[in-house]
Amino acid sequence: MVKAVVLGASGGIGQPLSLLLKASPLVDELALYDVVNTPGVAADLSHISSVAKITGFLPADDGLKKALTGADIVVIPAGIPRKPGMTRDDLFKINAGIVRDLAKGIAEFAPKAFTLVISNPVNSTVPIAAEVFKAAGVFDPKRLFGVTTLDVVRAETFTQEFSGHKDPSQATIPVVGGHSGETIVPLFSKASPSFQIPADRYDALVNRVQFGGDEVVKAKDGAGSATLSMAYAGFRFAEAVIKASKGEKGIIEPTFVFLPGVAGGEEISKATGVEFFSTPVELGPHGAEKAINILDGVTEQEKKLLEAAVAGLKGNIEKGVEFVKNPP
Numbered sequence: 341m342v343k344a345v346v347l348g349a350s351g352g353i354g355q356p357l358s359l360l361l362k363a364s365p366l367v368d369e370l371a372l373y374d375v376v377n378t379p380g381v382a383a384d385l386s387h388i389s390s391v392a393k394i395t396g397f398l399p400a401d402d403g404l405k406k407a408l409t410g411a412d413i414v415v416i417p418a419g420i421p422r423k424p425g426m427t428r429d430d431l432f433k434i435n436a437g438i439v440r441d442l443a444k445g446i447a448e449f450a451p452k453a454f455t456l457v458i459s460n461p462v463n464s465t466v467p468i469a470a471e472v473f474k475a476a477g478v479f480d481p482k483r484l485f486g487v488t489t490l491d492v493v494r495a496e497t498f499t500q501e502f503s504g505h506k507d508p509s510q511a512t513i514p515v516v517g518g519h520s521g522e523t524i525v526p527l528f529s530k531a532s533p534s535f536q537i538p539a540d541r542y543d544a545l546v547n548r549v550q551f552g553g554d555e556v557v558k559a560k561d562g563a564g565s566a567t568l569s570m571a572y573a574g575f576r577f578a579e580a581v582i583k584a585s586k587g588e589k590g591i592i593e594p595t596f597v598f599l600p601g602v603a604g605g606e607e608i609s610k611a612t613g614v615e616f617f618s619t620p621v622e623l624g625p626h627g628a629e630k631a632i633n634i635l636d637g638v639t640e641q642e643k644k645l646l647e648a649a650v651a652g653l654k655g656n657i658e659k660g661v662e663f664v665k666n667p668p
C-alpha cells in the first residue's frame with residue numbers, strides 16, 4: 341500500500357501533479373494539503389475511477405497531521421513562483437519559512453516518508469529540510485530529495501535533433517549540480533547512447549537547459565513559472581521513487597541529495613567541495629541507495645561549467661543551513 345501526500349496541492353504544480361498521482365496505479369491513497377482550496381480539488385479528483393482513495397485537508401483541525409500520518413512519500417510544491425525579473429533566490433524570503441514549517445510537520449507526523457522538495461530555491465530549501473530533520477533527530481539522507489528532474493526533461497527535449505530519438509525521453513542525459521541558472525550543469529558528454537552536438541550549437545544548448553525556467557517565466561508574463569512540465573517531471577521522479585521502493589531494480593535518476601549520507605556520495609562531495617549536489621542516484625527500497633560519480637572524464641568545457649556551479653551552490657546551501665541554525 342502506498343500513501344502519497346502533496347503539500348501545496350492546490351497550486352499550479354500541485355493540481356496537475358495530484359491528477360497524475362491520482363491516475364497512477366502505483367498510488368493507493370492520496371492526501372492533498374494546502375492553505376486554500378483542497379476540499380474542492382480533492383472532490384474534483386475523487387470522481388476519477390482510479391485506485392487511489394483521495395482526501396483533502398486545510399490547516400484547520402490538524403489538517404497537516406491528518407494529511408501526513410501514514411505517508412510513504414511526500415511531494416512539496418508549496419510556495420510562491422517567480423515573476424519576470426526575479427531569480428529563484430528572490431523566492432527564499434517567503435519559501436524558506438514555508439518549507440521549514442512543512443518539514444517540521446513531516447519530521448513529526450511522517451518521519452520515515454520519502455520527501456521530495458520542488459519548492460524553490462531548491463538549492464536552499466533542501467538544506468533547510470535537512471537541517472529541520474537533523475534538529476528533530478529524524479534525518480535520513482537517503483529519504484530526502486531535491487527534484488531536479490525538470491532539468492533532465494529539458495535536456496532530453498532540447499537535444500532531440502542530435503540524440504535522434506523519436507521519443508526524446510529515451511535519451512539518458514545526466515544533468516548535475518543544482519537547480520538554478522549556472523548551478524545547472526548538463527553533461528552532454530555523458531549521454532547514453534552518446535551523440536554529438538556541433539561545436540557552434542553547444543553554448544546555446546547549455547544556456548537553454550540552464551535558463552529553461554526563465555523561458556517559461558517570460559512567456560507566462562507574470563502568471564507564474566513552469567507548472568505542467570514540472571508536474572510531469574515531479575510525477576516521473578515520484579514514480580521512480582515508488583517503483584524502486586517496491587523492489588524494481590536499476591532505476592537511476594539525477595536528484596539533489598546530501599552526499600555524505602548516501603553511499604558513494606563522499607567521493608563526489610570531496611571532488612566538488614559541496615555536501616548537497618544533484619548527481620545520478622540509484623534508487624532502491626530505502627530511497628537513495630547509491631550516488632553515482634560521473635564527473636571523471638568530463639570535457640574541459642564541462643569542467644568550467646562545474647566550477648561555476650559549485651561556486652554558486654556553496655552560497656545557496658549555506659544560506660539554507662543558516663536559516664535553520666540561526667533563524668533571522
Ligand code: NAD
Pocket residue numbers: 347348349350351352353354373374375376417418419420421422431435438442457458459460461462487488489490491519564565566567570
Ligand atoms: P503556485 O503559487 O501556483 O502554487 C503554490 C501553492 O502553494 C498554492 O496553492 C499555495 O496556496 C500553496 N502554499 C503556500 N503556502 C503554503 C503552506 N504553508 N502550506 C501548504 N501550501 C502552501 O506556485 P507553483 O507554480 O505551483 O510553484 C510552486 C513552487 O515550485 C515555486 O516555489 C516554484 O518556484 C517551484 N518550482 C520548482 C521547480 C523545480 O524544478 N524544482 C519547477 C517549477 C516550479
Ligand code: LMR
Pocket residue numbers: 421422428460490552553554556557565566
Ligand atoms: C523551473 O526551472 O522552471 C522552475 O525552477 C521555476 C522557475 O522559477 O524557473
